[in-house]
Amino acid sequence: MSAAARQALLEHLRYLHELGIDAVRLPAAPAGRAPAAAPGSLPSHREEPGEGHGPLGAGADALAAVRQELGDCTRCRLSAGRTQIVFGVGDPQADLLFVGEGPGQEEDRQGEPFVGRAGQLLDKMIASIGLRRDQVYIANIVKCRPPQNRNPQPDEIAACSPFLMGQIEAIRPRVIVALGKFAASTLLGEEIAITRARGRVRAWQGIPLMPTFHPAYLLRQYTRENRQAVYDDLLAVRDLLQKSGPA
Ligand code: URA
Numbered sequence: 595m596s597a598a599a600r601q602a603l604l605e606h607l608r609y610l611h612e613l614g615i616d617a618v619r620l621p622a623a624p625a626g627r628a629p630a631a632a633p634g635s636l637p638s639h640r641e642e643p644g645e646g647h648g649p650l651g652a653g654a655d656a657l658a659a660v661r662q663e664l665g666d667c668t669r670c671r672l673s674a675g676r677t678q679i680v681f682g683v684g685d686p687q688a689d690l691l692f693v694g695e696g697p698g699q700e701e702d703r704q705g706e707p708f709v710g711r712a713g714q715l716l717d718k719m720i721a722s723i724g725l726r727r728d729q730v731y732i733a734n735i736v737k738c739r740p741p742q743n744r745n746p747q748p749d750e751i752a753a754c755s756p757f758l759m760g761q762i763e764a765i766r767p768r769v770i771v772a773l774g775k776f777a778a779s780t781l782l783g784e785e786i787a788i789t790r791a792r793g794r795v796r797a798w799q800g801i802p803l804m805p806t807f808h809p810a811y812l813l814r815q816y817t818r819e820n821r822q823a824v825y826d827d828l829l830a831v832r833d834l835l836q837k838s839g840p841a
Pocket residue numbers: 694695696697698701706707708709710712713734810
């Protein structure tokens with residue numbers, strides 16, 4: 595193992611330790627195929643930026659169209675209290691999409707999802723399966739901060755969710771992770787109890803969808819059991835990504 599790979603592995607194990615995970619399950623290497631890649635190198639089938647499309651590729655063009663359609667949105671009351679719209683961040687051609695609930699105070703200030711405390715934990719969750727924040731895409735159900743971080747209301751979700759659907763169609767990720775009850779319920783079109791739904795792979799229009807705990811919930815209920823549950827869910831996501839990768 596090279597010094598760089600060793601360093602990456604050490605950092606990865608440190609992340610896991612911070613998550614409270616002290617044992618790791620190595621991914622099985624299917625017979626006749628190369629062993630699973632080291633952290634940070636999940637396979638990608640996506641076209642290179644610029645291949646056959648605009649300067650950033652098809653996903654970026656389609657995402658830009660969704661953003662343009664959203665405009666300076668006033669479709670629901672959340673627009674009145676926002677500093678700015680928090681559209682989404684990451685690779686427009688990402689294989690993995692995380693969907694949260696809605697921007698908090700820090701996200702509203704910076705214009706980027708998951709940059710507060712929950713975001714720091716989300717970054718660690720992403721790193722726990724060998725990826726970086728800029729290799730995935732992160733979006734929310736609602737794009738404007740609900741006042742006092744209250745739950746988004748059904749009419750607000752209804753007004754905003756077409757834009758999330760547009761984002762998913764633009765990115766066409768291989769796997770979606772729904773963070774918490776609101777993301778899972780909105781994407782699955784049914785009332786979800788996240789404690790029961792988490793860990794069971796569902797689908798959004800044929801794309802595997804994994805419901806798991808929201809990092810803000812995890813911060814509030816930072817038990818070994820919950821951290822292990824989230825890590826197990828993410829390992830299953832990593833397996834889904836690897837299975838759907840190039841042979
Ligand atoms: N919680 C969310 O659901 N989304 C964010 O962007 C930040 C915190």
